[in-house]
Each structure stands twice: as structure tokens, then as C-alpha cells.
Amino acid sequence: MELTAFHYFLGFIALFMLIYNTIEVGRNDAANIVNAVFGAKVLDAKRAILLAGLAVIVGAVAAAPVMETARKGIFDPSSLGNLQSAINVYLAVYVTNTVLLYSFSAFGMPVSTTACLVFALLGGGFAVGGMDAIDWQKSSQVILGIICSILASGFLGYMVQRLFRYFIQGDCRTDASVQRHGAWISGLLITGLIYFMIMKGLKNVAFVKVIKASFFAKLGTPVALLCLWGLFTLVIGVAMVAWKQRLKTYLFASLAILGMISTAIAFGQNDLANCASPGLAILMILKHGTLATQVDVAWWMLFGCGVLLFLGMSTKTARRVTEAGVRAGSQGGNVRLYAPKWCLSLANCLVAKEASTAPQTKAKDSLDEGFHFDALRAAVITSVTGSVIAVASGLGLPVSTTYVSFAAVISTGWADRIFHTGDAVVKLGRTIWVVFCWFFSAFIAALATAIMLHIISFAWWGILLALGVNLAIRQIMQRRSDVHEQRVNG
Numbered sequence: 001m002e003l004t005a006f007h008y009f010l011g012f013i014a015l016f017m018l019i020y021n022t023i024e025v026g027r028n029d030a031a032n033i034v035n036a037v038f039g040a041k042v043l044d045a046k047r048a049i050l051l052a053g054l055a056v057i058v059g060a061v062a063a064a065p066v067m068e069t070a071r072k073g074i075f076d077p078s079s080l081g082n083l084q085s086a087i088n089v090y091l092a093v094y095v096t097n098t099v100l101l102y103s104f105s106a107f108g109m110p111v112s113t114t115a116c117l118v119f120a121l122l123g124g125g126f127a128v129g130g131m132d133a134i135d136w137q138k139s140s141q142v143i144l145g146i147i148c149s150i151l152a153s154g155f156l157g158y159m160v161q162r163l164f165r166y167f168i169q170g171d172c173r174t175d176a177s178v179q180r181h182g183a184w185i186s187g188l189l190i191t192g193l194i195y196f197m198i199m200k201g202l203k204n205v206a207f208v209k210v211i212k213a214s215f216f217a218k219l220g221t222p223v224a225l226l227c228l229w230g231l232f233t234l235v236i237g238v239a240m241v242a243w244k245q246r247l248k249t250y251l252f253a254s255l256a257i258l259g260m261i262s263t264a265i266a267f268g269q270n271d272l273a274n275c276a277s278p279g280l281a282i283l284m285i286l287k288h289g290t291l292a293t294q295v296d297v298a299w300w301m302l303f304g305c306g307v308l309l310f311l312g313m314s315t316k317t318a319r320r321v322t323e324a325g326v327r328a329g330s331q332g333g334n335v336r337l338y339a340p341k342w343c344l345s346l347a348n349c350l351v352a353k354e355a356s357t358a359p360q361t362k363a364k365d366s367l368d369e370g371f372h373f374d375a376l377r378a379a380v381i382t383s384v385t386g387s388v389i390a391v392a393s394g395l396g397l398p399v400s401t402t403y404v405s406f407a408a409v410i411s412t413g414w415a416d417r418i419f420h421t422g423d424a425v426v427k428l429g430r431t432i433w434v435v436f437c438w439f440f441s442a443f444i445a446a447l448a449t450a451i452m453l454h455i456i457s458f459a460w461w462g463i464l465l466a467l468g469v470n471l472a473i474r475q476i477m478q479r480r481s482d483v484h485e486q487r488v489n490g
Contacts, residue, residue, distance in 0.1 A: 026312020059268025259382025
């Protein structure tokens with residue numbers, strides 16, 4: 001393939017959009033990583049984002065299997081007929097996703113970067129190549145994986161939180177029940193994180209293969225997990241006897257931080273596909289001149305993308321997403337959240353009339369002013385989220401960090417009866433609005449990508465026009481979101 005000035009222009013635009021989209025993915029998905037520790041005030045926002053950002057970079061370096069699925073698992077680029085058609089699809093996906101993610105982030109809405117990518121690829125592939133261009137089997141697997149991850153996160157979050165709350169109902173920092181049950185609960189959470197994060201999420205890493213062969217393979221997975229659980233329980237139990245109140249105070253807070261780190265690694269590993277794969281696919285097509293070339297991503301490229309995700313997480317807009325997600329699952333009252341009237345009306349119908357008199361978990365009464373979760377619930381949220389995403393990453397499936405995290409927040413809140421407080425209608429209404437926007441954003445991603453394809457097809461001027469439309473919508477949404485934020489928060 002002989003490169004022309006136009007091809008070099010395409011390469012520059014692809015690199016620019018890769019950077020742009022990576023920041024937007026980090027901006028929206030920040031809530032998914034730090035919301036639990038932020039809501040429980042285990043760490044302040046700066047420390048949480050810094051620690052999570054470093055873990056994201058680590059996870060990004062291990063993202064290649066998921067990236068390959070996102071690049072060519074939805075549609076077959078070779079079925080589009082020519083190089084330019086494939087490049088146009090990937091560019092249209094970028095133009096659509098960047099403005100879509102920014103728009104929702106500006107209003108504090110946690111949408112799925114994964115779902116936007118998947119449905120944008122579906123819309124673009126269908127617009128160019130028709131039904132035959134779509135790999136329906138692989139697409140179905142990816143969509144089914146997203147749905148199953150939501151259900152798994154919701155089910156595990158509810159069941160685990162109910163189980164642990166049965167044993168620890170008071171203040172998880174001081175209650176006597178922590179001394180009796182804290183060791184085995186902590187041991188169980190750590191064992192789960194190690195198994196799902198290391199043995200599933202990072203299964204292709206060299207030292208993990210050695211561990212699997214020398215420990216899990218010899219003992220068998222059930223026996224190996226029981227041994228780990230027993231070991232961690234013993235160590236933590238001895239430590240609790242030695243340090244007593246000090247360890248009791250920080251036990252679940254430490255587990256929440258560990259879970260956040262695990263979630264951040266899983267996020268960097270899984271969600272990097274949402275921002276990097278289309279741009280890298282364009283660059284590889286231009287470099288090799290073929291549609292069939294496998295993307296061989298250097299570690300420094302993955303590292304750079306991880307840094308960009310971190311930068312996106314550090315923005316003011318990302319903070320809006322975090323705060324809104326925390327409030328939706330708050331154990332406290334008097335939360336300020338926006339939801340349309342129809343969502344509030346539906347929520348009012350769903351909330352039981354006797355909700356205000358329903359028995360409450362004691363955890364709510366033990367919360368300090370400004371706290372939305374206690375540390376026990378934060379530990380469950382981060383552990384469940386990180387584990388589910390790690391399994392998906394190990395299978396090469398680009399699931400939604402947003403969906404998984406939000407499902408964990410809401411399901412653990414349901415277990416703690418957050419929808420039985422005086423502001424239940426507001427929180428449930430917001431939850432309905434978020435879920436509706438998940439479906440709405442996927443539909444818009446597919447439709448807008450198909451429209452952008454027609455604009456981009458006009459070569460130089462088409463691409464410049466598409467970028468202009470992107471930036472214009474971004475500016476409009478920024479101004480409207482600032483007004484909206486002031487109205488909601490007073």
C-alpha cells in the first residue's frame with residue numbers, strides 16, 4: 001500500500017482521536033473505581049484517584065486479549081471490501097463515542113463505554129457492509145457477557161452484603177462483632193480477590209502460570225481456595241488479637257482500598273479496549289496495508305494509554321460522575337439527585353407504602369455526617385466489581401465496568417435497605433434514569449455512527465466537518481451541564 005498525504009492525515013487524526021477518546025473513557029469510568037472508597041470516606045478524592053490511577057496503568061499493560069476482541073470481534077474488517085471503508089468505520093466510532101461520553105459525563109451520568117463501543121461498531125459495520133459484515137456469533141457473546149456480568153454483580157453484591165451484614169450489623173469500626181467475625185470475612189474477601197484477579201484476570205502473566213501449575217493444579221482449585229481462606233483467616237485473626245481496636249478500626253477500610261486497586265487493575269485491563277483498539281487498528285492498517293493484520297501492541301503504547309485514562313479520571317467532570325454514583329447508592333438521606341418526572345413517578349409506584357416503617361439496618365445509624373457507605377459495604381462493592389471484571393477480562397470479553405460497578409452499588413444498597421428511607425423515591429428514580437440512559441446511549445451510538453460514516457466518506461472535508469460537529473456539541477453540552485449542576489446542587 002502506497003501512502004499518500006491523505007493517509008498520513010488519517011494517521012494523525014487516528015492518533016488524536018485515540019488520545020481524546022482515552023481521556024473520555026477515564027473521565028466517565030472514574031466513578032466505577034473510586035466511588036466506594038470515596039463514599040465511605042476511606043480515602044479523600046485526590047489520594048483515591050492517584051492510587052487507582054497507578055493501578056489502572058498496571059492493568060492497561062495486560063489489556064491485549066480484550067483489545068483484540070474489541071478490534072475485530074464485533075465485525076470482520078475484511079468483509080468491508082477495502083481499506084478505506086474499515087478506516088472510516090473506526091473513525092466514525094471515535095467521533096461518536098468521544099462526544100457521547102463527554103455529554104453524559106458532563107451531566108454526571110455513568111454510562112457504559114463498552115456498550116457505546118460495541119453498538120457503535122455494530123452500527124458502523126452494518127452501515128457499510130450490511131448484515132454479512134457483522135460477526136453475529138461473537139457480537140452475541142459480547143452482549144450476553146455484558147448482561148451476565150450485570151446479573152452476576154447484582155446477585156453477588158446482594159447476597160454477600162446480606163450475609164456479612166447478618167454478622168456485623170453495628171459500626172464496622174468499633175462493634176464487638178468485628179472482633180468475632182472480621183477475620184473469616186476478611187479472609188474470604190481476600191481469597192476471592194486473589195483468585196479472580198490473579199488466576200482469572202491475569203492468567204496469561206508468566207508468574208501466574210507458575211502459581212497455577214505449582215499450587216492450584218497440584219491441590220485442586222477447591223482445596224487450594226480453602227487453604228488460602230484458612231491461611232488468611234488465621235493471619236488476620238492473630239493480628240486482631242495482637243492489635244485489637246486499632247486493626248478493628250481499619251480492617252474493612254483496608255479491604256476497600258485493596259478492592260479498589262483490584263478494580264482499577266481490572267478496569268485498565270478491560271476498558272483500554274474501549275479507547276485504544278479502533279485507533280490502533282487504523283494505524284496498523286496504514287502501516288501494513290492489509291485488513292487482516294493482527295494488532296501487535298507494544299508495552300509502552302499500553303502504558304501511555306493507561307496514563308491518559310488516569311488523566312481523564314482526574315478531571316472535574318469525572319468528579320461529577322463519582323458524586324452522582326455515590327449519592328444514588330447512599331445509605332444516608334437528603335441526597336441531591338436529578339431524575340425526570342416519569343422516573344420519579346415510576347419509582348413512587350415501586351416503593352412500598354410501608355417503606356418508611358420497614359426495619360432498617362443498623363449500619364445507617366452508625367454513619368458519620370457526610371458518609372454515604374460504611375467501610376464494610378465499600379469493601380464488598382470493590383471486591384465484587386473487581387472480581388467480575390477480572391473474570392471477563394480473562395475470557396477476553398470487553399464487559400462494562402460501569403454496569404458492573406453500578407449493579408454492585410445498588411444491590412449492596414438494596415441489601416442495606418437504602419430504598420426504605422425517606423428519599424427512596426429520589427434514589428430509585430435516579431437508578432431508573434441511569435439504566436434507561438444505558439439503553440439510550442447504546443441506541444444513539446449505533447445510529448450516530450452510521451450518520452457520521454456518511455459525513456466522513458467525503459474524505460478531507462468530511463473528516464474536518466465531523467470533528468467540527470463533535471467539538472460544537474461538546475461546547476453546547478458543557479454550558480448546559482454547568483447550568484444543570486448549579487440547579488441540582490443549589
